[in-house]
Amino acid sequence: MSAMDDTDSLHVACLCAAWCRLCDGYRPVLEQVEAELRAAGATPRWHWIDIEDDAELVGELDVETFPTIVVCDARRVRFAGPVTPQPETLSRLLRSLLL
Numbered sequence: 001m002s003a004m005d006d007t008d009s010l011h012v013a014c015l016c017a018a019w020c021r022l023c024d025g026y027r028p029v030l031e032q033v034e035a036e037l038r039a040a041g042a043t044p045r046w047h048w049i050d051i052e053d054d055a056e057l058v059g060e061l062d063v064e065t066f067p068t069i070v071v072c073d074a075r076r077v078r079f080a081g082p083v084t085p086q087p088e089t090l091s092r093l094l095r096s097l098l099l
């Protein structure tokens with residue numbers, strides 16, 4: 001992946017909730033996939049967003065299923081939706097968007 005300036009930075013956000021037990025178990029999955037993608041050269045900014053504590057970041061987005069992943073850059077949202085909690089699923093999705 002080529003170097004990008006701040007306006008072109010990719011962001012990967014996991015939208016979760018503190019009360020969600022599935023989210024608790026998903027955090028290590030996200031960290032594992034993050035490490036794998038960094039080793040492969042992908043350098044997006046990673047975010048863990050609690051939809052209640054950080055409601056201003058979520059805005060009008062209606063999150064109904066956890067975990068919900070959002071991938072975006074300065075111009076557009078590349079993906080936004082729920083993802084099954086397996087590392088392979090998240091890795092395949094993010095590789096298709098980031099590498």
